[in-house]
Amino acid sequence: MFEFAFSSVREAIYMNGHGVYVWTVFLIVITNITYFFINYKNKINKIKKKLDASS
């Protein structure tokens, strides 16, 4: 069940021509999720600092 589906790493990137689509979607998902995490962490930190300064 855990057999590597490709003959080489190069093949895994190329995926018989479908790699472009698969890896583009992969990048979009990963960047979106990471961006949202970083963004919310930043926002929370900013508002915490503001509250600290005011008290």
Next chain:
Amino acid sequence: MHPHRRKRLFNIILVLLFSTSGIGLILYSLNTNLDYFFTPTELTNINIPEDKRIKIGGMVLENSVVREQSKVIFTVTDYKNYIEVVYEGIVPDLFKEGSGVVALGFMQNETFYAQEVLAKHDENYMPPNLSINNDN
């Protein structure tokens, strides 16, 4: 429950009921207009003017694909009725005999002249070696 809250709950149910029935009526009146394509059986039952661009969908009949230079001729079927399709251009990779297809074009004298051919695949996913076993 507090009478205020009961009233609010009642209002919410009322709004839900109205919006569902509203949208339901719209969808009901649009009914077949929301269909993405006609099946060959639907197409034989209704008359469509020759200059109206429509989409037909179904399966590509086995052993029906003929390639003549840049033309592809094949039969679309729902296994009840059959329509011959003529298409000039490149078909998608997934276009195969025995698999789903959607064609956009005009119906003229029992023949469908397609301008665009899309492949429609089903919800089955399987490794290739398993699919061979299943066929036998």
Next chain:
Amino acid sequence: MIKRFIHQFASPKTYLFQVNKIYRYIFYISLIIYLFSLTWGLLFTPEDFVQGNSYRIIYLHVPASFMSQSLYAIMAITSITYLIWRVKLAAYFIIAIAPIGAMTTFIALISGSIWGIPTWGTWWQWDARITSTLILFIMYLGLISLHNSFSNHEKADKLLSWLVIVGFVNIPIIKKSVDWWSTLHQSASITLTDKPSIDPSMLYPLIGCIIGFFGLIICLVILSSKYQIFKRERKKSWVKEYV
């Protein structure tokens, strides 16, 4: 009983304390599940007999589409809670979830479009499933911009809740669109009633991806709701103590 339950958990303060305890566990467990299942799906499953390697987009597309609809359902539940019991925390949740819902719907649309190119031969068609998902995306954006256009938060919360409830009709439509009308999009591979039409070797990583992605999105919702609480209750003394 319901009232007591809601009031116990509804205080933003208790909510933050409870959630802070479990956040780390949810985050790391779901991150591990997600990355493991995604690697498994993208590199260690056999290719599909029809679609070849392009089917691997399923591991990114399906979790996002699933979440885009689930988040709206959660929003609908919190809207009802807010309207009936006037629980402030529920109102914060609506606006906390909306941007994340928009993001998952965006991913679902984009990944679906890209998947369509090698399989269907088109990146966009106005079939019932694709169109209703686009409507969901626009609804999320509408809710966000409507909330931003109000300076009175309480009014915005009420209006938003009603709109969320009205728009909820779209969710069963998205779900059922592939059964009610003829569409280019295939019908569901995993349903509650039937045996999945996807081979077990491909199904297990998909389920892992769905669970992992669900956990990560819940973490985002927690962060986002935390931000909303800080923002809206910044003048309360407990927030200042808490920080």
